[in-house]
Amino acid sequence: MDEAELIRYAKDGDLEAFNRLVLAYQDMAFNLAYRMLSEAAAAEDVTQEAFLSAYRKLHTFRGGSFRAWLLRIVTNASYDELRRKGRRPTTALTPTDDEGEEVETPAWLADSSENPEHIAERVELVEAIQRCLQRLTPDFRAVVVMVDIQGLEYAEVAAAIRKPLGTVKSRLARARANMQDCLRGFKELLPSEFRLKSESV
Amino acid sequence: MVNKLRRRDLEALSAYLDGELPPRQRARLEARLESDPALGSALEELRHTRAVLRSALVARAPRNFTLRADQVAQPAPASRLYPVMRYASAIATVLLVVVFIGDVLSGVGFPGAMALNAESQPALEMAVEAEGEAELPQTALAEGADVAADEGMVEAPAPSEKNVGATPMAFEAEPEGGYGGGGPSPTQPTLAAEDATEEAALPTLQAREVPLTPAAESLSEAAPADNEVSPFRIIEGLLGLTALLTGFMALLLRRGDL
Numbered sequence: 001m002d003e004a005e006l007i008r009y010a011k012d013g014d015l016e017a018f019n020r021l022v023l024a025y026q027d028m029a030f031n032l033a034y035r036m037l038s039e040a041a042a043a044e045d046v047t048q049e050a051f052l053s054a055y056r057k058l059h060t061f062r063g064g065s066f067r068a069w070l071l072r073i074v075t076n077a078s079y080d081e082l083r084r085k086g087r088r089p090t091t092a093l094t095p096t097d098d099e100g101e102e103v104e105t106p107a108w109l110a111d112s113s114e115n116p117e118h119i120a121e122r123v124e125l126v127e128a129i130q131r132c133l134q135r136l137t138p139d140f141r142a143v144v145v146m147v148d149i150q151g152l153e154y155a156e157v158a159a160a161i162r163k164p165l166g167t168v169k170s171r172l173a174r175a176r177a178n179m180q181d182c183l184r185g186f187k188e189l190l191p192s193e194f195r196l197k198s199e200s201v
Numbered sequence: 202m203v204n205k206l207r208r209r210d211l212e213a214l215s216a217y218l219d220g221e222l223p224p225r226q227r228a229r230l231e232a233r234l235e236s237d238p239a240l241g242s243a244l245e246e247l248r249h250t251r252a253v254l255r256s257a258l259v260a261r262a263p264r265n266f267t268l269r270a271d272q273v274a275q276p277a278p279a280s281r282l283y284p285v286m287r288y289a290s291a292i293a294t295v296l297l298v299v300v301f302i303g304d305v306l307s308g309v310g311f312p313g314a315m316a317l318n319a320e321s322q323p324a325l326e327m328a329v330e331a332e333g334e335a336e337l338p339q340t341a342l343a344e345g346a347d348v349a350a351d352e353g354m355v356e357a358p359a360p361s362e363k364n365v366g367a368t369p370m371a372f373e374a375e376p377e378g379g380y381g382g383g384g385p386s387p388t389q390p391t392l393a394a395e396d397a398t399e400e401a402a403l404p405t406l407q408a409r410e411v412p413l414t415p416a417a418e419s420l421s422e423a424a425p426a427d428n429e430v431s432p433f434r435i436i437e438g439l440l441g442l443t444a445l446l447t448g449f450m451a452l453l454l455r456r457g458d459l
Contacts, residue, residue: 015268015270015273018268019267019268022265022266022267022268023265023267026262026265026266027259027260027261027262028259029262029266030260030261030262030263030266031259031260031261034260035260040263043260044263044264047262047266048266051266051268052268052272052273055268055273056273122258125253125256125257126257126258129253129254129257144254147219148251148254148255149254149255149257149259150259151255154216154219154221169212169215169216169221170208170212172215172219173208173211173212173214173215173216174208174211176215176247176250176251176254177206177211177247179250179254180246180247180250183250183253
């Protein structure tokens with residue numbers, strides 16, 4: 001059963017069909033939420049809420065990119081959470097476990113196929129990127145995450161954030177420039193292969 | 202380097218990296234890149250930054266976010282009666298307040314105000330008529346006393362001759378209590394005929410007694426009003442009951458008990 005059929009069945013109230021869509025897109029949805037919020041627990045809540053909202057609003061989906069439509073819901077849910085967080089104390093970027101202890105290598109970041117040294121480098125890189133992402137405004141952050149981390153096309157991003165293509169281009173270019181400046185400050189954290197040429201000389 | 206670029210160049214380089222630049226702009230940019238090393242260097246830095254970002258692991262979902270049937274179950278829609286009951290309760294409450302204020306301001310159905318009027322008016326009349334009138338027929342006294350007695354305004358013990366003329370207060374009590382049976386006192390004519398001194402004193406006593414007639418009339422008018430239910434009271438009661446009932450219904454509807 002392809003995606004269009006799953007969507008059609010889900011629109012008719014077939015929860016099983018919708019859950020197959022959930023399984024197909026949950027990594028992408030969670031990743032976007034996590035990049036936007038930098039907090040695994042909050043990202044889980046937002047992802048769950050976004051899927052629930054997507055199921056209830058599925059009748060409003062008029063075709064096109066389902067991925068972009070879903071990411072719009074996740075993005076909006078993340079914005080809502082960010083607004084709520086604005087009224088609460090900020091939390092550490094480093095993931096924590098249930099007891100509040102820092103988790104050096106979150107389970108969802110660990111890749112069993114990599115050796116520990118490589119994993120450590122990856123984690124450092126992810127942390128550096130995440131910290132720099134947090135310095136961007138949410139609008140810029142959403143675009144750079146969707147294009148550079150999620151690999152979406154400009155047109156999909158434009159559909160997801162409901163902005164013209166020119167806005168996507170502009171935001172992405174400026175976000176990349178800001179990320180470049182920020183990553184220079186984390187050059188010690190970055191593995192040598194990822195250091196910028198100008199800094200490694 | 203990138204920061205020194207003009208925004209238009211930065212956007213062009215970024216889009217060029219992603220193959221999102223229109224052919225004409227792309228050709229123009231490529232021509233500039235060949236002749237401008239600084240622009241080429243900026244492009245390389247931007248390409249490297251993009252590579253770093255793309256190397257970031259995509260965070261995998263820590264659990265499945267599949268939905269359960271109980272999660273997607275829609276809550277029962279609120280009854281359409283709920284807003285009706287809510288507004289009805291509010292309107293009834295507002296009307297109740299308005300009617301109550303009107304009731305208080307008008308004094309109608311306000312027992313305290315009526316009692317005050319009934320007491321103050323004869324007091325004034327008593328003062329005026331005590332000076333102007335010398336004597337009134339005994340029947341007037343008897344009638345006034347009858348009315349007062351009939352209305353059950355006083356319950357004084359039966360008078361004696363000694364009480365008559367002793368004190369105004371004692372005399373005032375006499376017709377009320379002594380004529381309590383409704384008929385004229387058998388002792389009163391005797392007192393007026395036989396005892397001259399007492400007869401001389403009688404006008405004064407009568408003068409003090411006369412105002413009792415209008416007072417008793419006023420009271421006799423006021424007393425039935427107390428027993429009747431004022432329209433304001435009925436309206437207030439109905440509005441209060443309506444406000445309570447509709448409010449309670451709205452509460453039940455909101456909780457989904459109905």
